[in-house]
Amino acid sequence: xxxxxxxxxxxxxxxxxxxxxxxxxxxxxxxxxxxxxxxxxxxxxxxxxxxxxxxxxxxxxxxxxxxxxxxxxxxxxxxxxxxxxxxxxxxxxxxxxxxxxxxxxxxxxxxxxxxxxxxxxxxxxxxxxxxxxxxxxxxxxxxxxxxxxxxxxxxxxxxxxxxxxxxxxxxxxxxxxxxxxxxxxxxxxxxxxxxxxxxxxxxxxxxxxxxxxxxxxxxxxxxxxxxxxxxxxxxxxxxxxxxxxxxxxxxxxxxxxxxxxxxxxxxxxxxxxxxxxxxxxxxxxxxxxxxxxxxxxxxxxxxxxxxxxxxxxxxxxxxxxxxxxx
Amino acid sequence: xxxxxxxxxxxxxxxxxxxxxxxxxxxxxxxxxxxxxxxxxxxxxxxxxxxxxxxxxxxxxxxxxxxxxxxxxxxxxxxxxxxxxxxxxxxxxxxxxxxxxxxxxxxxxxxxxxxxxxxxxxxxxxxxxxxxxxxxxxxxxxxxxxxxxxxxxxxxxxxxxxxxxxxxxxxxxxxxxxxxxxxxxxxxxxxxxxxxxxxxxxxxxxxxxxxxxxxxxxxxxxxxxxxxxxxxxxxxxxxxxxxxxxxxxxxxxxxxxxxxxxxxxxxxxxx
Numbered sequence: 289x290x291x292x293x294x295x296x297x298x299x300x301x302x303x304x305x306x307x308x309x310x311x312x313x314x315x316x317x318x319x320x321x322x323x324x325x326x327x328x329x330x331x332x333x334x335x336x337x338x339x340x341x342x343x344x345x346x347x348x349x350x351x352x353x354x355x356x357x358x359x360x361x362x363x364x365x366x367x368x369x370x371x372x373x374x375x376x377x378x379x380x381x382x383x384x385x386x387x388x389x390x391x392x393x394x395x396x397x398x399x400x401x402x403x404x405x406x407x408x409x410x411x412x413x414x415x416x417x418x419x420x421x422x423x424x425x426x427x428x429x430x431x432x433x434x435x436x437x438x439x440x441x442x443x444x445x446x447x448x449x450x451x452x453x454x455x456x457x458x459x460x461x462x463x464x465x466x467x468x469x470x471x472x473x474x475x476x477x478x479x480x481x482x483x484x485x486x487x488x489x490x491x492x493x494x495x496x497x498x499x500x501x502x503x504x505x506x507x508x509x510x511x512x513x514x515x516x517x518x519x520x521x522x523x524x525x526x527x528x529x530x531x532x533x534x535x536x537x538x539x540x541x542x543x544x545x546x547x548x549x550x551x552x553x554x555x556x557x558x559x560x561x562x563x564x565x566x567x568x569x570x571x572x573x574x575x576x577x578x579x580x581x582x583x584x585x586x587x588x589x590x591x592x593x594x595x596x597x598x599x600x601x602x603x604x605x606x607x608x609x610x611x612x613x614x
Numbered sequence: 615x616x617x618x619x620x621x622x623x624x625x626x627x628x629x630x631x632x633x634x635x636x637x638x639x640x641x642x643x644x645x646x647x648x649x650x651x652x653x654x655x656x657x658x659x660x661x662x663x664x665x666x667x668x669x670x671x672x673x674x675x676x677x678x679x680x681x682x683x684x685x686x687x688x689x690x691x692x693x694x695x696x697x698x699x700x701x702x703x704x705x706x707x708x709x710x711x712x713x714x715x716x717x718x719x720x721x722x723x724x725x726x727x728x729x730x731x732x733x734x735x736x737x738x739x740x741x742x743x744x745x746x747x748x749x750x751x752x753x754x755x756x757x758x759x760x761x762x763x764x765x766x767x768x769x770x771x772x773x774x775x776x777x778x779x780x781x782x783x784x785x786x787x788x789x790x791x792x793x794x795x796x797x798x799x800x801x802x803x804x805x806x807x808x809x810x811x812x813x814x815x816x817x818x819x820x821x822x823x824x825x826x827x828x829x830x831x832x833x834x835x836x837x838x839x840x841x842x843x844x845x846x847x848x849x850x851x852x853x854x855x856x857x858x859x860x861x862x863x864x865x866x867x868x869x870x871x872x873x874x875x876x877x878x879x880x881x882x883x884x885x
Contacts, residue, residue, distance in 0.1 A: 347697040374668075374740060379651065
């Protein structure tokens with residue numbers, strides 16, 4: 289909680305010429321970004337991200353989901369996100385307020401990442417029957433402002449770190465008997481005699497033409513990376529103050545600003561950047577013309593942010609492969 | 615059936631290669647710069663079990679109605695990350711297991727922290743289990759002890775916790791999750807200097823003849839853990855002194871009776 293005089297002090301500093309912030313950054317500067325991947329040994333992919341003081345721990349776990357008997361007909365390959373806020377990050381919040389905040393952040397993550405268009409193709413195990421369900425769990429360990437940006441960056445890093453075990457479908461065949469009568473010629477995949485079958489089991493297996501089970505192709509290999517990793521969005525939070533905006537607010541700056549615009553942008557290397565979602569937080573109005581110019585500006589910021597994160601992920605991968613301990 | 619993992623094989627080795635009474639790697643991390651605003655925090659690992667504890671307080675209580683006129687209220691909240699165990703399991707805040715853990719930690723520390731010095735205040739202890747492989751309560755209590763000392767909360771003594779179990783008359787110390795599901799075991803929290811026990815929990819059936827030996831071994835183990843914790847605290851304090859420009863001061867002496875360690879005997883004689 290900041291007092292009125294403190295808020296106006298911060299606001300006038302931001303609106304002055306040249307604008308100045310408490311830690312000396314420019315309006316569009318982000319704080320230091322630190323990334324460590326592979327922090328949760330039992331998860332399929334994990335990342336710990338620190339943006340200034342905000343620390344987020346994100347991890348992905350894969351479970352087999354039976355989509356054949358699911359109530360709602362989906363294709364599987366779902367990504368389900370959950371956020372948990374440690375009380376240590378919000379020491380003055382009541383437990384009910386923490387639950388609300390968790391729910392809000394989880395909803396934001398789900399709305400962006402669980403979208404059907406972003407489902408990775410290599411999460412399918414047996415088409416139409418079984419698929420991987422990816423559960424992304426994020427824990428906010430410390431909040432020093434700009435938790436939305438950090439959350440999406442950590443989620444993206446964890447997803448990029450995830451390795452999906454490679455599976456192959458397995459079907460069971462009985463050997464063909466010499467006297468067996470073949471049924472329809474095209475239903476040969478089961479290799480069993482159809483129709484009048486004097487030697488076989490007598491089951492009509494025409495409907496079980498596809499493989500019923502799967503196995504791991506390689507027990508010891510970690511697996512393949514998730515497909516479509518360049519489609520996942522990053523979040524850019526624009527803190528709006530009169531006609532200007534600034535990025536990566538500290539808690540005091542967040543309390544001094546009444547309106548924030550969240551933009552979820554993905555920048556694939558080929559093609560134009562796409563906007564995945566927006567959210568306006570706080571009290572205030574945003575004229576449409578300003579909204580349009582803000583979206584244009586944020587495309588540049590998102591590109592920079594993504595570039596920074598990708599560079600950090602690259603150096604992390606190199607560090608882990610070379611076996612250097614952190 | 616494939617080969618079964620033996621809890622204790624004929625050569626005296628356990629499933630993870632340890633001896634009967636050998637403890638797992640005990641790693642303590644007292645952060646010099648805490649990213650959250652916690653007054654004190656510590657990350658403790660017993661082998662693959664990693665727990666982070668943060669302490670806030672003594673501070674003004676959030677709700678006046680929850681305070682006590684003559685002492686501080688100790689409030690413990692535990693969180694277990696869903697990816698901490700092999701199978702993903704998300705536990706809500708009101709989960710029975712979590713509430714039980716929190717109540718056990720609170721019962722352990724309420725008599726140890728000198729709460730009568732801080733009436734109408736609140737001391738918050740937030741425990742976050744990052745990875746679990748058996749000994750969650752043990753690691754939580756050890757992490758909480760270090761976090762409380764790091765926060766400067768006055769306590770009567772350290773509290774060291776250890777799990778011990780019995781595998782067909784053979785005692786085992788510091789059990790992993792595989793061993794916990796196999797053998798009867800108990801968790802003991804001890805104040806090492808006086809040997810007083812502040813917590814005993816057991817959820818399995820144990821023969822009463824074995825109990826005495828387990829308690830005796832747990833007391834010995836707690837002294838070992840206590841020595842490690844003291845070393846870590848002293849190293850951390852030495853760093854802080856140097857950082858505050860105390861290079862003129864001599865190095866913090868590591869004697870058994872060094873100043874700053876209260877001699878309990880006089881206090882015990884008065885009580």
